[in-house]
Amino acid sequence: MDCIFCKIVAGxxxxxxxxxxxxxxxxxxxxxxxPVHNIIIPKEHVLSSADDITEDNxxxxxxxxxxxxxxxxxxxxxxxxxxxxxCGTHGAQTVKHIHFHLLGGKQxxxxxx
Numbered sequence: 104m105d106c107i108f109c110k111i112v113a114g115x116x117x118x119x120x121x122x123x124x125x126x127x128x129x130x131x132x133x134x135x136x137x138p139v140h141n142i143i144i145p146k147e148h149v150l151s152s153a154d155d156i157t158e159d160n161x162x163x164x165x166x167x168x169x170x171x172x173x174x175x176x177x178x179x180x181x182x183x184x185x186x187x188x189x190c191g192t193h194g195a196q197t198v199k200h201i202h203f204h205l206l207g208g209k210q211x212x213x214x215x216x
Contacts, residue, residue: 108200112146122174127167129174129205138208139178143167150201153190164201171205180207187215 110116111130118130121141132140145163150156156164175184184207189196 106148106198106200108142108144108198108202109148112144122170122177124170126163127170129170132204137206137211139180139184139206141174141178141205142202143171143174143205144200144202148200151199152196152201153188155201167203171203174205175207178205178207180205183207185211 107116111118112128118128120128120130122129122143126146127143128146129141129143132142145167147163149160149163171186178184184205187204187206188194188202189204
């Protein structure tokens with residue numbers, strides 16, 4: 104599989120890790136759109152997008168979300184943050200490995216577009 108996030112997990116592509124355990128990885132986005140912009144992914148490529156979430160595989164998404172407050176704290180996001188998931192072509196998803204953007208470090212606008 105030619106997935107950039109799988110290559111980051113495998114150590115084939117360098118990243119600046121923010122958090123890692125046996126199930127998930129959080130790393131700094133290389134093209135940030137906020138002072139803090141982390142990408143959070145399941146290490147295993149079990150889902151390509153949010154459209155693939157089912158009762159059978161939702162556990163990893165729940166686990167990932169349970170770690171977000173800790174990752175936010177590690178990133179210094181004391182005043183709040185935003186979590187974004189791009190899904191599909193019209194949602195501007197560019198990497199087909201489910202991932203979530205954790206944004207913060209400044210007052211974010213009320214509107215996304």
